[in-house]
Amino acid sequence: xxxxxxxxxxxxxxxxxxxxxxxxxxxxxxxxxxxxxxxxxxxxxxxxxxxxxxxxxxxxxxxxxxxxxxxxxxxxxxxxxxxxxxxxxxxxxxxxxxxxxxxxxxxxxxxxxxxxxxxxxxxxxxxxxxxxxxxxxxxxxxxxxxxxxxxxxxxxxxxxxxxxxxxxxxxxxxxxxxxxxxxxxxxxxxxxxxxxxxxxxxxxxxxxxxxxxxxxxxxxxxxxxxxxxxxxxxxxxxxxxxxxxxxxxxxxxxxxxxxxxxxxxxxxxxxxxxxxxxxxxxxxxxxxxxxxxxxxxxxxxxxxxxxxxxxxxxxxxxxxxxxxxxxxxxxxxxxxxxxxxxxxxxxxxxxxxxxxxxxxxxxxxxxxxxxxxxxxxxxxxxxxxxxxxxxxxxxxxxxxxxxxxxxxxxxxxxxxxxxxxxxxxxxxxxxxxxxxxxxxxxxxxxxxxxxxxxxxxxxxxxxxxxxxxxxxxxxxxxxxxxxxxxxxxxxxxxxxxxxxxxxxxxxxxxxxxxxxxxxxxxxxxxxxxxxxxxxxxxxxxxxxxxxxxxxxxxxxxxxxxxxxxxxxxxxxxxxxxxxxxxxxxxxxxxxxxxxxxxxxxxxxxxxxxxxxxxxxxxxxxxxxxxxxxxxxxxxxxxxxxxxxxxxxxxxxxxxxxxxxxxxxxxxxxxxxxxxxxxxxxxxxxxxxxxxxxxxxxxxxxxxxxxxxxxxxxxxxxxxxxxxxxxxxxxxxxxxxxxxxxxxxxxxxxxxxxxxxxxxxxxxxxxxxxxxxxxxxxxxxxxxxxxxxxxxxxxxxxxxxxxxxxxxxxxxxxxxxxxxxxxxxxxxxxxxxxxxxxxxxxxxxxxxxxxxxxxxxxxxxxxxxxxxxxxxxxxxxxxxxxxxxxxxxxxxxxxxxxxxxxxxxxxxxxxxxxxxxxxxxxxxxxxxxxxxxxxxxxxxxxxxxxxxxxxxxxxxxxxxxxxxxxxxxxxx
Numbered sequence: 001x002x003x004x005x006x007x008x009x010x011x012x013x014x015x016x017x018x019x020x021x022x023x024x025x026x027x028x029x030x031x032x033x034x035x036x037x038x039x040x041x042x043x044x045x046x047x048x049x050x051x052x053x054x055x056x057x058x059x060x061x062x063x064x065x066x067x068x069x070x071x072x073x074x075x076x077x078x079x080x081x082x083x084x085x086x087x088x089x090x091x092x093x094x095x096x097x098x099x100x101x102x103x104x105x106x107x108x109x110x111x112x113x114x115x116x117x118x119x120x121x122x123x124x125x126x127x128x129x130x131x132x133x134x135x136x137x138x139x140x141x142x143x144x145x146x147x148x149x150x151x152x153x154x155x156x157x158x159x160x161x162x163x164x165x166x167x168x169x170x171x172x173x174x175x176x177x178x179x180x181x182x183x184x185x186x187x188x189x190x191x192x193x194x195x196x197x198x199x200x201x202x203x204x205x206x207x208x209x210x211x212x213x214x215x216x217x218x219x220x221x222x223x224x225x226x227x228x229x230x231x232x233x234x235x236x237x238x239x240x241x242x243x244x245x246x247x248x249x250x251x252x253x254x255x256x257x258x259x260x261x262x263x264x265x266x267x268x269x270x271x272x273x274x275x276x277x278x279x280x281x282x283x284x285x286x287x288x289x290x291x292x293x294x295x296x297x298x299x300x301x302x303x304x305x306x307x308x309x310x311x312x313x314x315x316x317x318x319x320x321x322x323x324x325x326x327x328x329x330x331x332x333x334x335x336x337x338x339x340x341x342x343x344x345x346x347x348x349x350x351x352x353x354x355x356x357x358x359x360x361x362x363x364x365x366x367x368x369x370x371x372x373x374x375x376x377x378x379x380x381x382x383x384x385x386x387x388x389x390x391x392x393x394x395x396x397x398x399x400x401x402x403x404x405x406x407x408x409x410x411x412x413x414x415x416x417x418x419x420x421x422x423x424x425x426x427x428x429x430x431x432x433x434x435x436x437x438x439x440x441x442x443x444x445x446x447x448x449x450x451x452x453x454x455x456x457x458x459x460x461x462x463x464x465x466x467x468x469x470x471x472x473x474x475x476x477x478x479x480x481x482x483x484x485x486x487x488x489x490x491x492x493x494x495x496x497x498x499x500x501x502x503x504x505x506x507x508x509x510x511x512x513x514x515x516x517x518x519x520x521x522x523x524x525x526x527x528x529x530x531x532x533x534x535x536x537x538x539x540x541x542x543x544x545x546x547x548x549x550x551x552x553x554x555x556x557x558x559x560x561x562x563x564x565x566x567x568x569x570x571x572x573x574x575x576x577x578x579x580x581x582x583x584x585x586x587x588x589x590x591x592x593x594x595x596x597x598x599x600x601x602x603x604x605x606x607x608x609x610x611x612x613x614x615x616x617x618x619x620x621x622x623x624x625x626x627x628x629x630x631x632x633x634x635x636x637x638x639x640x641x642x643x644x645x646x647x648x649x650x651x652x653x654x655x656x657x658x659x660x661x662x663x664x665x666x667x668x669x670x671x672x673x674x675x676x677x678x679x680x681x682x683x684x685x686x687x688x689x690x691x692x693x694x695x696x697x698x699x700x701x702x703x704x705x706x707x708x709x710x711x712x713x714x715x716x717x718x719x720x721x722x723x724x725x726x727x728x729x730x731x732x733x734x735x736x737x738x739x740x741x742x743x744x745x746x747x748x749x750x751x752x753x754x755x756x757x758x759x760x761x762x763x764x765x766x767x768x769x770x771x772x773x774x775x776x777x778x779x780x781x782x783x784x785x786x787x788x789x790x791x792x793x794x795x796x797x798x799x800x801x802x803x804x805x806x807x808x809x810x811x812x813x814x815x816x817x818x819x820x821x822x823x824x825x826x827x828x829x830x831x832x833x834x835x836x837x838x839x840x841x842x843x844x845x846x847x848x849x850x851x852x853x854x855x856x857x858x859x860x861x862x863x864x865x866x867x868x869x870x871x872x873x874x875x876x877x878x879x880x881x882x883x884x885x886x887x888x889x890x891x892x893x894x895x896x897x898x899x900x901x902x903x904x905x906x907x908x909x910x911x912x913x914x915x916x917x918x919x920x921x922x923x924x925x926x927x928x929x930x931x932x933x934x935x936x937x938x939x940x941x942x943x944x945x946x947x948x949x950x951x952x953x954x955x956x957x958x959x960x961x962x963x964x965x966x967x968x969x970x971x
Contacts, residue, residue, distance in 0.1 A: 040215035097951035144267035173286035176241035232783035256715030258453035301531035313402035350417035467545035501556035533568035552580035555597035583628030622662035630802035637756030686850035689733035756821035774808035823892025926966030933959035
């Protein structure tokens with residue numbers, strides 16, 4: 001048994017490393033003290049960084065076997081040699097299931113500590129840089145001031161920069177899958193720890209009592225997490241997932257959004273520009289949580305309706321709270337402008353209609369909600385308060401209405417004088433009326449405070465916080481139309497040619513007569529599809545974003561959804577924009593042809609449906625196309641996937657320009673590199689010219705939401721990264737690659753794809769090897785997400801979703817789907833004498849550089865020794881021959897990447913400092929968890945009916961969370 005190769009870069013020693021290491025030790029020390037029930041007093045605080053007692057001495061709840069394993073693991077962490085690895089393995093062999101579970105839990109918490117400290121350090125460096133510390137520099141992001149300065153140096157005027165920002169929009173779309181591995185109960189406490197770590201950074205300003213309270217709070221949260229069971233006993237429902245997404249908006253994004261806009265306005269002020277208008281939408285939010293029904297039978301029309309009103313309920317509550325704060329702020333004793341006078345008269349008119357016997361009818365529940373600011377005899381001179389009280393009452397009514405519908409109750413009767421808000425425009429109009437009046441009457445400074453921040457939020461979040469996308473697989477619409485044509489006596493739609501389908505759908509869309517007879521009984525599956533469109537007609541289009549068709553292959557897929565919307569009563573002007581999702585290599589290649597057919601269609605070209613999600617500047621009808629990163633990579637390998645995605649974007653941009661139809665590309669990126677994830681700043685800057693053009697829509701996977709949006713400061717940093725990257729990509733797009741570069745990339749794509757498919761789909765026994773080597777089968781037993789792991793029950797890797805495919809390989813630290821085929825492709829080019837060409841491509845072509853750097857980062861986290869350990873324990877002898885081919889391609893990949901990037905070690909470039917810093921703190925703690933997991937799998941497979949199988953499964957579930965925490969993603 002050979003110890004895993006040490007790839008953590010122990011030579012990487014600089015100020016950031018020491019600071020981060022000290023912070024990790026500090027948090028670990030507090031955790032150990034909490035487990036020992038030691039008090040957190042001032043003396044402990046002063047010596048905490050010097051006296052780092054990291055052993056488990058005095059912690060009676062930790063079994064002796066775990067203490068011994070932990071001691072060996074600490075030795076291995078400092079010196080990862082073969083002897084220490086064997087000792088760690090031997091200790092685990094002697095541990096029972098309960099002890100393995102405790103050990104896994106211990107290392108999971110230490111990894112979580114490292115992640116929390118790293119996130120805090122990332123934000124701290126960002127803030128230090130903004131305060132003027134120019135020794136800090138990162139290629140992973142830039143501040144607004146940096147970008148503005150670079151653009152001006154490149155010849156752009158301040159007004160051109162501001163105009164580009166006015167047209168800019170980033171829509172971040174939260175998805176549930178792969179679900180965050182940690183429970184929400186744990187994430188909440190971790191968010192508390194993050195906030196306290198930020199406060200600890202300013203501890204020099206705290207009194208001794210405040211310091212002691214801070215340390216005690218940290219210890220309490222750390223101990224609270226330790227005492228919380230990390231294992232989900234039940235699968236989360238789609239509603240659970242949606243509630244998690246909304247909680248992130250409420251707890252951090254809500255506060256971060258106006259801070260980001262203030263930062264943009266400040267940067268504009270520094271270059272002599274006016275601030276952004278209040279209806280400018282740099283950031284908007286979408287969601288698939290509760291709307292993504294592709295392969296998930298638990299997402300029904302009934303569930304989606306509940307989520308729509310749950311979102312409205314939470315949004316109304318947040319606005320109600322903010323208006324309450326405005327009531328205290330806008331105590332202006334003056335008359336407003338004419339609009340305010342007219343609004344007051346209108347409100348009085350509504351009140352008069354509601355009077356019974358000369359008295360105003362009041363709701364007791366409304367009075368209860370208004371306990372903080374309640375005065376039935378408001379001073380007439382405080383006119384803004386008069387108007388805001390009415391706004392707040394309308395929000396209260398909106399809240400009650402949405403709450404009832406979200407909980408399955410009958411909606412309450414709406415009072416005449418406090419109608420609910422039915423659209424974002426209504427609320428925005430009421431608030432803008434006050435904003436305008438304050439400016440016109442000499443109190444503009446008051447308008448630029450909380451009121452402006454609230455207006456920013458209204459234009460960003462609307463009445464639903466996030467716009468819910470509907471996603472359904474194309475075959476479900478095919479089945480619905482087929483049943484309809486059969487009912488009408490037209491035969492089986494499925495058997496028609498694509499030309500016939502398009503012609504018939506077009507004729508029906510032009511027709512004024514209804515296609516479906518009321519009362520027709522459809523099969524349950526078809527009825528569910530139709531119910532979704534009926535729901536859109538019922539509640540209107542505003543709460544929704546796009547209708548995404550997964551596995552789209554033809555123009556008829558898009559036209560079918562437009563026809564079903566029309567037939568179920570959705571007005572043509574309010575159709576949800578229909579977004580084809582091209583996922584496989586073949587579908588990406590075909591996507592320009594599909595869109596050409598649609599743009600040439602008489603009905604479709606005249607009915608581009610894209611209603612504005614919120615009232616904002618810069619909106620125009622456009623075509624949205626979604627690109628799938630996950631399935632294309634699983635289908636053809638990494639190199640072929642990224643190249644086909646790049647070419648598809650170029651072709652779609654060219655087509656939209658020829659047709660003069662604005663294009664918005666929706667990037668279906670995952671959290672892991674194997675599914676299109678990784679640092680997004682450089683990824684955006686490496687997109688082909690014209691593909692960004694001020695607009696970006698991108699998925700944010702459930703597994704990384706907390707990392708990017710878990711705290712207010714983390715949100716602000718994320719917003720700035722996206723806003724600056726999109727601005728740069730729009731105004732200074734990369735030059736088009738030369739034909740020589742493209743020819744090499746085409747060969748790399750083809751040879752990499754051939755190698756990948758030969759191994760994954762053509763090698764005898766590979767599927768059995770995959771299932772023996774990885775925990776793919778065992779992952780199905782975990783309660784990580786609401787969606788099944790396969791689109792269908794039959795088949796092998798072809799029907800396995802991309803998420804569990806990548807998830808399983810990540811757990812073994814091999815991450816095979818990311819790099820398989822790359823080594824063979826690079827080796828062939830190098831042997832053909834093209835190394836200098838590849839190096840030039842790396843130097844001059846942002847797309848190729850980004851591709852190589854992401855592979856480099858993955859290889860730094862890949863560990864052949866750990867993967868070999870899984871193989872030695874779990875893979876039958878007759879299948880181990882497959883490993884030789886895998887290790888050979890891994891060696892070729894590592895060698896090729898280093899040659900192309902001219903580096904002697906992975907992450908050796910200065911630009912990789914952030915990744916090195918991250919890996920240096922996390923990866924050393926993952927190896928022991930992998931040893932525990934491999935042994936769990938061995939025992940679970942040996943006897944599925946063992947008396948300790950429950951403890952083993954719990955231990956396995958904890959190790960899965962641990963590896964995910966260490967690698968930075970699940971799959």
